[in-house]
Amino acid sequence: MKRITIEDIARECNVSKSTVSRVLNNSPHVKSSTRKKVLEVMKKYNYTPNILARGLIAKKIGALGVIVSDITNPFHSLLVRGIGDICRTYGYSLFLCNTDGRVDEEIKHVRSLIQRSVDGIIFASIKLKDEGLEEAKKSGIPILLVGRLPEKEEGFNYVIVDNELGGYMAVNYLISLGHRKIAYLSGPWDTWPNIRRFEGYKRALEEAGLSIDKKYIFKGDFTLDTAYSIGTKILMMRDRPTSVFCANDMSAIGLLEACMELGVKVPEEMSIIGFDDIPLSSFRTIQLTTVSQSIYDQGALAGKILLEKLQNEDNTPTQLTLPPKLIIRKTCAPPKEV
Amino acid sequence: MKRITIEDIARECNVSKSTVSRVLNNSPHVKSSTRKKVLEVMKKYNYTPNILARGLIAKKIGALGVIVSDITNPFHSLLVRGIGDICRTYGYSLFLCNTDGRVDEEIKHVRSLIQRSVDGIIFASIKLKDEGLEEAKKSGIPILLVGRLPEKEEGFNYVIVDNELGGYMAVNYLISLGHRKIAYLSGPWDTWPNIRRFEGYKRALEEAGLSIDKKYIFKGDFTLDTAYSIGTKILMMRDRPTSVFCANDMSAIGLLEACMELGVKVPEEMSIIGFDDIPLSSFRTIQLTTVSQSIYDQGALAGKILLEKLQNEDNTPTQLTLPPKLIIRKTCAPPKEV
DNA sequence: CTGAAAGCGCTAACAT
DNA sequence: ATGTTAGCGCTTTCAG
Numbered sequence: 243m244k245r246i247t248i249e250d251i252a253r254e255c256n257v258s259k260s261t262v263s264r265v266l267n268n269s270p271h272v273k274s275s276t277r278k279k280v281l282e283v284m285k286k287y288n289y290t291p292n293i294l295a296r297g298l299i300a301k302k303i304g305a306l307g308v309i310v311s312d313i314t315n316p317f318h319s320l321l322v323r324g325i326g327d328i329c330r331t332y333g334y335s336l337f338l339c340n341t342d343g344r345v346d347e348e349i350k351h352v353r354s355l356i357q358r359s360v361d362g363i364i365f366a367s368i369k370l371k372d373e374g375l376e377e378a379k380k381s382g383i384p385i386l387l388v389g390r391l392p393e394k395e396e397g398f399n400y401v402i403v404d405n406e407l408g409g410y411m412a413v414n415y416l417i418s419l420g421h422r423k424i425a426y427l428s429g430p431w432d433t434w435p436n437i438r439r440f441e442g443y444k445r446a447l448e449e450a451g452l453s454i455d456k457k458y459i460f461k462g463d464f465t466l467d468t469a470y471s472i473g474t475k476i477l478m479m480r481d482r483p484t485s486v487f488c489a490n491d492m493s494a495i496g497l498l499e500a501c502m503e504l505g506v507k508v509p510e511e512m513s514i515i516g517f518d519d520i521p522l523s524s525f526r527t528i529q530l531t532t533v534s535q536s537i538y539d540q541g542a543l544a545g546k547i548l549l550e551k552l553q554n555e556d557n558t559p560t561q562l563t564l565p566p567k568l569i570i571r572k573t574c575a576p577p578k579e580v
Numbered sequence: 581m582k583r584i585t586i587e588d589i590a591r592e593c594n595v596s597k598s599t600v601s602r603v604l605n606n607s608p609h610v611k612s613s614t615r616k617k618v619l620e621v622m623k624k625y626n627y628t629p630n631i632l633a634r635g636l637i638a639k640k641i642g643a644l645g646v647i648v649s650d651i652t653n654p655f656h657s658l659l660v661r662g663i664g665d666i667c668r669t670y671g672y673s674l675f676l677c678n679t680d681g682r683v684d685e686e687i688k689h690v691r692s693l694i695q696r697s698v699d700g701i702i703f704a705s706i707k708l709k710d711e712g713l714e715e716a717k718k719s720g721i722p723i724l725l726v727g728r729l730p731e732k733e734e735g736f737n738y739v740i741v742d743n744e745l746g747g748y749m750a751v752n753y754l755i756s757l758g759h760r761k762i763a764y765l766s767g768p769w770d771t772w773p774n775i776r777r778f779e780g781y782k783r784a785l786e787e788a789g790l791s792i793d794k795k796y797i798f799k800g801d802f803t804l805d806t807a808y809s810i811g812t813k814i815l816m817m818r819d820r821p822t823s824v825f826c827a828n829d830m831s832a833i834g835l836l837e838a839c840m841e842l843g844v845k846v847p848e849e850m851s852i853i854g855f856d857d858i859p860l861s862s863f864r865t866i867q868l869t870t871v872s873q874s875i876y877d878q879g880a881l882a883g884k885i886l887l888e889k890l891q892n893e894d895n896t897p898t899q900l901t902l903p904p905k906l907i908i909r910k911t912c913a914p915p916k917e918v
Numbered sequence: 919c920t921g922a923a924a925g926c927g928c929t930a931a932c933a934t
Numbered sequence: 935a936t937g938t939t940a941g942c943g944c945t946t947t948c949a950g
Contacts, residue, residue, distance in 0.1 A: 245639075247943055258921045263945060271919055293695045294641065295943035297632045298926045301583075303696065305675075312661070314859070319657045323650065326678050330685070335692055337643075338676040340664050347668070354673055357631045358641065470864070499864040521652070526808070526837040527865060585927055596937045601929060609935055633927035636942045 324541025409442020469496025662879025747780020807834025
């Protein structure tokens with residue numbers, strides 16, 4: 243099934259390729275009668291230009307690449323949905339890359355994206371020190387970071403929410419409810435979101451004149467299962483905290499499950515607050531109080547900014563920090579024994 | 581930042597482009613010494629071939645497109661993950677397309693994929709009568725259907741699980757537990773999965789000599805919220821069913837929530853079985869008994885089959901129907917009053 | 919307003 | 935074993 247080309251339709255119209263190309267690109271220098279004719283024939287043959295040929299010249303193909311660790315993660319799928327929707331409205335396609343958090347995979351993906359001449363790359367699961375990011379940067383391809391930042395963020399485009407502030411708000415809320423024994427269930431430790439959220443946790447405690455108690459700091463990894471097993475430990479410790487700020491919603495839900503399993507009533511006997519506000523958190527059976535990242539919007543905004551930048555050939559970095567939102571649902575209450 | 585080309589490295593090596601091209605394509609007709617040299621220079625300049633130029637000739641770019649209605653849907657994200665992982669191992673990239681179930685969007689995406697000369701398209705959210713699919717078919721591009729089929733499936737590659745059998749197994753299980761009043765909470769009615777699962781429901785009832793009672797057939801749409809509100813109606817009806825076969829897990833979970841809200845004990849007072857086995861269903865707080873589609877595997881297999889077909893230029897349709905698996909967890913039990 | 923011609927980076931005969 | 939020569943389908947000067 244041979245695809246018809248610009249040449250075919252030129253022949254049929256008794257004009258040159260150039261003319262056809264002109265109408266294709268809305269050049270004003272075409273007699274309206276010939277333009278009309280060309281358009282007709284194009285329609286007749288159901289012609290669509292070959293983007294590869296175009297791309298070979300333009301050195302781009304009207305596509306973005308997005309790199310996430312795992313699209314199965316609700317955070318990422320929402321983010322990617324936001325990015326994808328914007329791409330669609332701009333007429334761009336989207337390459338999806340899952341890295342599973344592995345550097346080698348990420349690098350492979352970056353290279354493949356560069357080879358394919360994507361117009362830009364959105365990194366959603368950057369590490370503090372990220373080789374894939376370095377490689378992409380070297381190539382000169384436009385980059386935008388969403389959701390998290392690397393160690394050295396200078397010069398990059400990014401849109402994030404203020405994670406430190408989010409952590410601060412979460413813990414402050416707990417404090418305002420009367421909690422004094424506030425634990426922190428972390429994410430992977432050397433990770434931007436974890437560090438920022440922990441900073442917020444510490445600041446809130448400090449400002450309230452509360453000391454940071456090491457025994458209330460628990461190392462998790464953002465997964466439900468880990469949070470569940472750590473959760474059971476937390477619940478069984480002597481002098482257990484009355485509340486836990488979980489570094490993300492999945493962890494919070496894991497802890498919630500542990501509470502159910504052990505018959506600990508939430509929020510009466512244990513207050514739990516998460517971070518992210520993934521769709522699952524608003525389920526009737528969960529109703530997690532959390533700090534919202536407006537994930538979809540963050541993705542859409544990220545896409546929009548990068549795409550605008552591409553169209554305007556704007557090379558100045560735009561760095562956007564969005565405010566987090568406290569979403570109060572049903573997993574927090576004043577502590578029982580004050 | 582000019583990307584270096586085959587020509588640059590040819591010049592540096594004092595050979596012709598062809599030779600460089602040959603080593604690029606592992607042609608045996610290259611003296612090993614010159615091959616070595618070329619390879620060195622390529623490494624030195626960090627050369628990677630321009631896929632667009634290649635694609636222009638080969639009329640393909642080493643990428644697949646996958647069309648889903650919504651990547652945010654856990655079923656789709658798992659499926660896409662499976663497809664993506666296989667693409668990666670074959671060195672292919674993946675275009676992600678969300679249609680939101682809209683025909684016009686789907687058609688746009690199909691056209692854009694064709695323009696970009698993707699090697700093949702995987703359709704995951706096909707309608708019974710699907711214009712996007714028609715358009716893709718006309719273009720002659722290799723196609724594979726996963727998870728659901730259109731009205732006329734002849735000639736298409738596909739991998740699905742036997743949805744009728746799945747429905748049959750689900751209802752049969754309920755019957756074996758002693759249930760006689762078994763309701764069906766449907767998905768969008770004119771949809772392949774719904775039709776097939778409903779067929780299975782009917783067959784199981786018939787074989788057991790049970791009549792199909794219209795008042796026990798409820799029309800849902802695969803969403804949690806709809807299932808929740810229909811669920812409350814089901815629970816409050818006189819002569820309510822003792823069990824419900826939900827057309828998918830999300831619906832089952834919606835019904836589960838309704839039960840919790842109304843204080844109906846599951847499984848003691850109401851048995852619920854779903855379909856799909858999305859990750860959420862295995863959460864400790866949910867423990868939904870369901871029929872598994874092995875979603876990830878289905879995706880991976882789909883990708884593999886299409887990719888193999890592409891590499892072998894095999895045009896005979898392969899049609900694979902996988903068996904469903906009954907996953908017994910905690911939402912089904914014998915009915916209270918027999 | 920339109921055509922001719924060059925070229926994007928690479929592959930694929932065809933020579934040598 | 936290697937070089938030469940055409941293109942792939944399109945855009946883009948440069949003429950006319």
